[in-house]
Amino acid sequence: MFSDYSLTELGSIFVMQGFAGLILFSVFLLMALGLAIIFGQMGVINMAHGEFMILGAYVTYFTSQFFLNYLPSLFGIYFFIAMILAFIASGALGMAVEWLMIRHLYKRPLDTLLATWGLSLILQQVYRSVFGPREVGVELPGWMMGSLNLTDAIEVQINGLFVMGLTIAITIAVALLMYRSSWGKQVRAVVQNRTMAGAVGINTERVDRLTFGLGCGIAGVAGSAFTMIGSTGPTAGQLYIVDTFLVVVFGGAQSLIGTIASAFTISQAQSTMEFFLSGSMAKVLTLLGVIIILMLRPQGLFVIKVRR
Amino acid sequence: MTHIGRSFFLARKDVVGIVVLAILLVVVLPLTLDSFRLQFVGKYLTYAFVALGLVLCWGYAGILSLGQGVFFGLGGYCMAMYLKLEASSVENTKIQSTPGIPDFMDWNQITELPFFWKPFHSFPLTLVAIVAVPALFAFIIGFAMFKRRVGGVYFAIITQAIAAVLTILIVGQQGYTGGINGITDLRTLHGWDIRTDAAKTVLYFVCVALLFACILLAYYVKSSKLGRILVAMRDKEDRVRFSGYDVANFKVFVFCLAAALSAIGGAMFTLQVGFMSPSFVGIVPSIEMVIYCAVGGRLSILGAVYGTLLVNWAKTSFSESFPELWLLGLGGLFIAVVLAFPNGLAGIWQTYVAPRLGFLSGTKPTDPGAAPVAAE
Numbered sequence: 001m002f003s004d005y006s007l008t009e010l011g012s013i014f015v016m017q018g019f020a021g022l023i024l025f026s027v028f029l030l031m032a033l034g035l036a037i038i039f040g041q042m043g044v045i046n047m048a049h050g051e052f053m054i055l056g057a058y059v060t061y062f063t064s065q066f067f068l069n070y071l072p073s074l075f076g077i078y079f080f081i082a083m084i085l086a087f088i089a090s091g092a093l094g095m096a097v098e099w100l101m102i103r104h105l106y107k108r109p110l111d112t113l114l115a116t117w118g119l120s121l122i123l124q125q126v127y128r129s130v131f132g133p134r135e136v137g138v139e140l141p142g143w144m145m146g147s148l149n150l151t152d153a154i155e156v157q158i159n160g161l162f163v164m165g166l167t168i169a170i171t172i173a174v175a176l177l178m179y180r181s182s183w184g185k186q187v188r189a190v191v192q193n194r195t196m197a198g199a200v201g202i203n204t205e206r207v208d209r210l211t212f213g214l215g216c217g218i219a220g221v222a223g224s225a226f227t228m229i230g231s232t233g234p235t236a237g238q239l240y241i242v243d244t245f246l247v248v249v250f251g252g253a254q255s256l257i258g259t260i261a262s263a264f265t266i267s268q269a270q271s272t273m274e275f276f277l278s279g280s281m282a283k284v285l286t287l288l289g290v291i292i293i294l295m296l297r298p299q300g301l302f303v304i305k306v307r308r
Numbered sequence: 309m310t311h312i313g314r315s316f317f318l319a320r321k322d323v324v325g326i327v328v329l330a331i332l333l334v335v336v337l338p339l340t341l342d343s344f345r346l347q348f349v350g351k352y353l354t355y356a357f358v359a360l361g362l363v364l365c366w367g368y369a370g371i372l373s374l375g376q377g378v379f380f381g382l383g384g385y386c387m388a389m390y391l392k393l394e395a396s397s398v399e400n401t402k403i404q405s406t407p408g409i410p411d412f413m414d415w416n417q418i419t420e421l422p423f424f425w426k427p428f429h430s431f432p433l434t435l436v437a438i439v440a441v442p443a444l445f446a447f448i449i450g451f452a453m454f455k456r457r458v459g460g461v462y463f464a465i466i467t468q469a470i471a472a473v474l475t476i477l478i479v480g481q482q483g484y485t486g487g488i489n490g491i492t493d494l495r496t497l498h499g500w501d502i503r504t505d506a507a508k509t510v511l512y513f514v515c516v517a518l519l520f521a522c523i524l525l526a527y528y529v530k531s532s533k534l535g536r537i538l539v540a541m542r543d544k545e546d547r548v549r550f551s552g553y554d555v556a557n558f559k560v561f562v563f564c565l566a567a568a569l570s571a572i573g574g575a576m577f578t579l580q581v582g583f584m585s586p587s588f589v590g591i592v593p594s595i596e597m598v599i600y601c602a603v604g605g606r607l608s609i610l611g612a613v614y615g616t617l618l619v620n621w622a623k624t625s626f627s628e629s630f631p632e633l634w635l636l637g638l639g640g641l642f643i644a645v646v647l648a649f650p651n652g653l654a655g656i657w658q659t660y661v662a663p664r665l666g667f668l669s670g671t672k673p674t675d676p677g678a679a680p681v682a683a684e
Contacts, residue, residue, distance in 0.1 A: 109461050110372045111646045118642025125635035242472045245465045280480030287473045295452040
């Protein structure tokens with residue numbers, strides 16, 4: 001399949017597809033970060049994660065509309081405000097869901113799966129009824145449009161670069177929060193031994209609620225970033241949920257580095273193959289590869305030893 | 309129904325339950341519903357096979373598979389491939405550029421029947437394949453995972469991913485599988501036209517008969533020593549392992565059994581509805597099949613049938629009149645059945661109704677699968 005292309009063309013193809021893969025990587029990683037916190041740290045399967053992401057995307061869309069109509073002079077920076085609003089909206093919804101539903105189910109992980117699937121159906125229908133079934137897209141501010149030409153054959157989009165930068169920033173923030181702050185220490189303590197954590201005075205219920213809220217909030221930010229590169233519809237979240245779970249499981253559920261590495265591997269494999277095969281076959285082969293590796297190595301790529 | 313009276317694996321209340329269900333499905337529904345509605349019930353009953361498999365696999369053994377649609381689909385596709393080949397005889401397809409192959413292959417410029425289609429010229433081989441292909445597939449998945457002690461949540465996610473992969477594969481390989489439309493325009497089974505109303509009524513009764521055979525099989529598994537090991541394994545896996553049992557083998561077995569039951573349902577679905585498509589394979593149908601089982605009561609074999617009928621009946625009537633409400637209702641059902649009624653209809657029956665009907669519960673129901681909530 002390589003014979004039709006010259007060597008420099010092949011190089012450019014790999015760079016361009018690699019770049020497309022990096023954008024996919026950013027989306028995967030942003031979604032997987034929230035899930036890695038909720039699933040990896042708390043052991044809760046949140047099938048509605050995609051819908052929390054879509055909520056963030058809708059918030060971003062409405063913020064952009066608001067700025068477009070009332071504050072056109074500040075349109076260039078609307079995205080940063082939208083991102084904060086998306087975080088707050090998704091996080092608040094997440095905390096409400098934790099309080100109403102998830103906290104009753106911590107001992108039954110398989111049942112959280114079904115309950116959150118129900119939640120995702122409800123949210124999808126609510127989005128469809130409230131925001132309409134049509135896909136919506138935001139208008140990008142001027143500085144985010146266009147692309148950089150690195151060579152004749154290679155060009156990269158600025159919005160893609162922006163999403164990547166954002167992903168890196170959020171990943172670093174999450175890593176600091178989880179591994180360098182006292183709150184992160186409390187979260188990890190609760191994960192490792194809930195009873196003992198409670199005994200030394202950590203309010204485990206509060207930690208649970210905040211952790212779940214944080215995971216959902218990050219999903220909201222992911223949705224916000226997602227609007228920069230794609231359009232949003234009521235069911236868009238469901239398209240990503242399986243991939244995201246595979247990313248988290250493949251990386252090793254408790255490991256942040258693992259999540260990053262697996263998001264990178266999966267997205268690069270998929271986008272590189274997409275050029276040579278049809279999109280569906282690329283996806284099939286990637287997912288199949290992940291499934292087979294997981295069958296051989298069920299603990300995922302990176303393992304942190306936790307005493308259970 | 310030769311099992312009335314003394315029976316070695318059915319308790320008295322089980323016999324009563326089976327007879328009541330048999331009267332409902334064989335006598336009451338065919339007499340009260342018109343042919344069109346009865347076909348709907350027949351379609352719903354094919355899902356009951358899946359729910360039945362899930363009762364054994366999830367309720368009793370604690371293995372939640374979110375990929376039962378895969379097995380339902382494989383069974384259905386096996387049957388559809390046979391029917392399609394019969395419908396694509398050379399004289400039926402002489403306008404094609406390659407006569408004698410299914411129409412969608414011709415549209416996709418395939419000139420020769422692919423090798424994996426060839427066995428489906430033979431009816432006996434098809435019948436074997438309907439059960440063997442999904443069971444073998446389940447064996448590979450189950451063997452790879454249970455031997456490595458992967459279970460619970462990870463198993464659920466991976467089976468879900470397999471459902472996603474198979475759907476994408478079927479949709480993508482249009483020339484070999486019929487793509488997103490599936491395999492359509494099925495006409496005859498061994499020369500017998502399956503499209504007439506009379507044929508559909510016959511198929512309904514075949515489906516009911518098969519369902520009862522599967523129900524009896526499920527009761528047999530449940531009451532055998534195997535069934536008790538499954539429950540013990542679900543509640544305290546390590547203790548069963550320390551007692552010298554190879555836990556993985558039991559899990560693989562029950563997973564394969566559930567797959568085979570789903571596949572029979574899938575094949576009956578194809579026969580009654582007249583087509584098979586990837587929309588019955590993917591993530592969404594697979595997880596909906598779990599809810600049929602959960603609504604009926606994940607520990608109740610008969611409950612699975614009632615749950616399937618009820619949810620599907622609700623789905624059909626709601627989506628006819630209020631399509632927006634249906635998703636809300638289904639979502640609410642998922643949440644309610646988990647939070648409020650973890651034992652589904654069967655739990656409600658056992659707690660509130662059965663105690664008032666003395667003749668059904670001569671002895672207190674001592675279900676070996678009681679206290680499922682503690683299962684991890």
